[in-house]
Amino acid sequence: MTLKMRPIRRIVTGNDEEGLSGVIYDSYAPNVNIGTIAASAGMTDIWVYEKLPAIVDGSRDDGDLPFSFDPPPSGGHLRIVQSASKPLNYDPALDTTAVPLHAPTLRKNGHTWDRGGQNAYSSPVHQSATIDYGVMLSGKRTLILDDGHRELLPGDVVVQLANWHGWTNPNDTSLMAFIMMGGVAKHKMEDL
Secondary structure, eight states, rough: OOOOOOOOOOEEEEEOTSEEEEEEEEEEOOOEESSSOOOEEEEEEEEESSSOOOOOOOSTTTTSSSOSSSOOOOOOEEEEEEOOOOOOHHHHHHOOEEEEEEEEEEEESSSEEEEOBBBOOOOOEEESSSEEEEEEEEEHHHHOOOOTTEEEEEOOOEEEEEEBEEOSSSSSSSEEEEEEEEEOOOGGGGGG
Protein backbone atom coordinates (compact mmCIF):
# COMPACT_ATOMS: atom_id res chain seq x y z
CA MET A 1 0.00 0.00 0.00
CA THR A 2 1.32 3.45 -0.90
CA LEU A 3 -0.10 6.35 1.06
CA LYS A 4 -0.48 9.56 -0.93
CA MET A 5 0.64 12.17 1.57
CA ARG A 6 -0.92 15.60 1.67
CA PRO A 7 1.96 18.11 1.48
CA ILE A 8 2.02 20.37 4.54
CA ARG A 9 2.95 24.00 3.86
CA ARG A 10 5.25 25.29 6.56
CA ILE A 11 5.89 29.00 7.05
CA VAL A 12 8.74 29.60 9.48
CA THR A 13 9.27 33.19 10.59
CA GLY A 14 12.01 34.94 12.51
CA ASN A 15 14.01 38.14 12.76
CA ASP A 16 16.80 39.43 10.56
CA GLU A 17 20.05 41.08 11.74
CA GLU A 18 18.20 44.39 12.25
CA GLY A 19 15.46 42.75 14.33
CA LEU A 20 12.82 42.98 11.60
CA SER A 21 10.44 40.03 11.31
CA GLY A 22 10.14 38.05 8.12
CA VAL A 23 9.84 34.62 6.52
CA ILE A 24 12.77 32.22 6.79
CA TYR A 25 11.11 29.22 5.08
CA ASP A 26 7.88 29.08 3.06
CA SER A 27 7.58 25.70 1.41
CA TYR A 28 6.24 22.22 1.93
CA ALA A 29 7.77 20.59 5.02
CA PRO A 30 10.67 18.48 3.73
CA ASN A 31 10.83 15.75 6.41
CA VAL A 32 8.14 13.24 5.34
CA ASN A 33 8.24 9.62 6.54
CA ILE A 34 5.76 7.07 5.18
CA GLY A 35 5.12 3.66 6.71
CA THR A 36 7.52 4.05 9.64
CA ILE A 37 4.94 2.89 12.22
CA ALA A 38 2.03 1.55 10.13
CA ALA A 39 1.74 0.91 6.40
CA SER A 40 -1.22 3.29 6.12
CA ALA A 41 0.30 6.23 8.01
CA GLY A 42 2.81 8.93 7.28
CA MET A 43 4.44 11.55 9.48
CA THR A 44 5.59 15.03 8.51
CA ASP A 45 7.93 16.73 10.96
CA ILE A 46 7.33 20.48 11.08
CA TRP A 47 9.89 21.49 13.72
CA VAL A 48 12.10 19.76 16.30
CA TYR A 49 13.81 21.30 19.32
CA GLU A 50 16.54 19.34 21.05
CA LYS A 51 16.32 21.01 24.46
CA LEU A 52 14.70 23.87 26.30
CA PRO A 53 15.17 26.72 26.10
CA ALA A 54 15.09 26.13 22.35
CA ILE A 55 17.40 27.97 19.96
CA VAL A 56 15.21 30.46 18.10
CA ASP A 57 17.66 32.29 15.84
CA GLY A 58 16.63 30.47 12.64
CA SER A 59 20.21 29.54 11.77
CA ARG A 60 19.23 26.03 10.64
CA ASP A 61 16.11 24.21 9.44
CA ASP A 62 15.05 22.25 12.51
CA GLY A 63 12.19 20.78 10.50
CA ASP A 64 14.60 18.79 8.35
CA LEU A 65 16.57 16.81 10.94
CA PRO A 66 17.00 13.01 10.82
CA PHE A 67 13.66 11.34 11.61
CA SER A 68 13.10 9.89 15.08
CA PHE A 69 9.71 8.63 16.27
CA ASP A 70 10.33 9.99 19.78
CA PRO A 71 11.12 13.61 20.46
CA PRO A 72 14.55 14.46 21.89
CA PRO A 73 14.50 13.51 25.62
CA SER A 74 14.96 17.15 26.73
CA GLY A 75 13.10 18.70 23.81
CA GLY A 76 10.14 18.07 21.56
CA HIS A 77 8.69 18.21 18.09
CA LEU A 78 5.62 19.22 16.12
CA ARG A 79 4.51 16.50 13.72
CA ILE A 80 1.51 16.02 11.45
CA VAL A 81 0.28 12.42 11.16
CA GLN A 82 -1.80 11.41 8.15
CA SER A 83 -3.59 8.06 8.27
CA ALA A 84 -5.62 6.22 5.66
CA SER A 85 -8.98 4.61 6.36
CA LYS A 86 -9.55 0.87 6.21
CA PRO A 87 -11.07 -0.21 2.90
CA LEU A 88 -14.39 -2.02 3.12
CA ASN A 89 -12.78 -5.24 1.89
CA TYR A 90 -9.96 -5.17 4.47
CA ASP A 91 -9.53 -8.59 6.12
CA PRO A 92 -7.25 -8.46 9.20
CA ALA A 93 -6.70 -12.23 8.94
CA LEU A 94 -4.91 -11.66 5.60
CA ASP A 95 -2.81 -8.71 6.80
CA THR A 96 0.87 -9.72 6.64
CA THR A 97 1.87 -6.59 8.62
CA ALA A 98 -0.27 -7.50 11.65
CA VAL A 99 1.47 -8.11 14.97
CA PRO A 100 -0.62 -9.57 17.82
CA LEU A 101 -0.57 -8.08 21.30
CA HIS A 102 2.41 -9.33 23.32
CA ALA A 103 4.35 -8.62 26.50
CA PRO A 104 6.02 -5.18 26.51
CA THR A 105 9.34 -4.93 24.67
CA LEU A 106 11.67 -1.97 24.33
CA ARG A 107 12.02 -0.66 20.76
CA LYS A 108 15.46 -0.33 19.20
CA ASN A 109 15.39 3.43 19.87
CA GLY A 110 15.61 2.66 23.60
CA HIS A 111 12.85 5.16 24.50
CA THR A 112 9.54 3.56 23.55
CA TRP A 113 7.88 0.40 24.82
CA ASP A 114 5.72 -1.64 22.46
CA ARG A 115 2.97 -4.24 23.06
CA GLY A 116 2.13 -5.01 19.42
CA GLY A 117 -1.49 -4.99 18.34
CA GLN A 118 -0.84 -3.19 15.06
CA ASN A 119 -1.95 -3.90 11.54
CA ALA A 120 -1.85 -1.95 8.28
CA TYR A 121 -4.46 0.50 9.66
CA SER A 122 -3.53 0.67 13.36
CA SER A 123 -0.41 1.68 15.23
CA PRO A 124 1.08 -0.65 17.81
CA VAL A 125 0.06 -0.11 21.42
CA HIS A 126 3.04 1.82 22.78
CA GLN A 127 4.29 3.98 25.64
CA SER A 128 7.08 6.52 25.98
CA ALA A 129 8.22 8.99 28.65
CA THR A 130 6.63 11.92 26.82
CA ILE A 131 3.81 14.39 27.09
CA ASP A 132 1.87 14.29 23.82
CA TYR A 133 -0.69 16.86 22.75
CA GLY A 134 -2.76 15.52 19.85
CA VAL A 135 -5.09 17.85 17.91
CA MET A 136 -7.54 16.29 15.47
CA LEU A 137 -7.49 18.40 12.30
CA SER A 138 -9.68 16.40 9.92
CA GLY A 139 -11.38 13.03 9.64
CA LYS A 140 -11.88 10.59 12.50
CA ARG A 141 -9.38 8.62 14.51
CA THR A 142 -9.80 6.21 17.40
CA LEU A 143 -7.55 6.31 20.46
CA ILE A 144 -6.97 2.84 21.93
CA LEU A 145 -6.47 2.72 25.72
CA ASP A 146 -6.45 -0.09 28.28
CA ASP A 147 -9.87 1.10 29.55
CA GLY A 148 -11.49 1.33 26.10
CA HIS A 149 -11.57 3.35 22.88
CA ARG A 150 -12.27 7.06 22.35
CA GLU A 151 -13.23 8.48 18.95
CA LEU A 152 -11.68 11.84 18.08
CA LEU A 153 -13.35 14.29 15.73
CA PRO A 154 -12.01 17.55 14.23
CA GLY A 155 -11.25 20.03 16.98
CA ASP A 156 -10.81 17.38 19.69
CA VAL A 157 -7.59 17.44 21.71
CA VAL A 158 -5.97 14.60 23.66
CA VAL A 159 -3.22 15.02 26.27
CA GLN A 160 -1.24 11.83 26.88
CA LEU A 161 0.98 11.51 29.95
CA ALA A 162 3.35 8.60 29.26
CA ASN A 163 0.45 6.13 29.01
CA TRP A 164 -0.05 2.98 26.93
CA HIS A 165 -2.01 3.85 23.78
CA GLY A 166 -2.52 3.05 20.13
CA TRP A 167 -4.38 4.58 17.18
CA THR A 168 -6.66 3.25 14.47
CA ASN A 169 -8.71 4.71 11.64
CA PRO A 170 -11.98 2.86 11.39
CA ASN A 171 -13.76 4.48 8.42
CA ASP A 172 -12.13 7.77 7.55
CA THR A 173 -8.78 9.22 6.60
CA SER A 174 -7.40 11.58 9.19
CA LEU A 175 -4.95 14.38 9.72
CA MET A 176 -3.74 14.97 13.26
CA ALA A 177 -1.12 17.32 14.75
CA PHE A 178 1.07 16.09 17.59
CA ILE A 179 3.31 18.12 19.84
CA MET A 180 5.45 15.57 21.69
CA MET A 181 7.79 16.63 24.48
CA GLY A 182 10.30 14.61 26.46
CA GLY A 183 9.21 13.93 30.02
CA VAL A 184 10.21 12.08 33.14
CA ALA A 185 8.05 9.16 34.23
CA LYS A 186 7.26 8.81 37.94
CA HIS A 187 8.05 5.10 37.67
CA LYS A 188 10.39 3.32 35.30
CA MET A 189 8.49 2.38 32.15
CA GLU A 190 9.58 -1.25 32.37
CA ASP A 191 7.98 -1.49 35.82
CA LEU A 192 4.55 -0.46 34.55
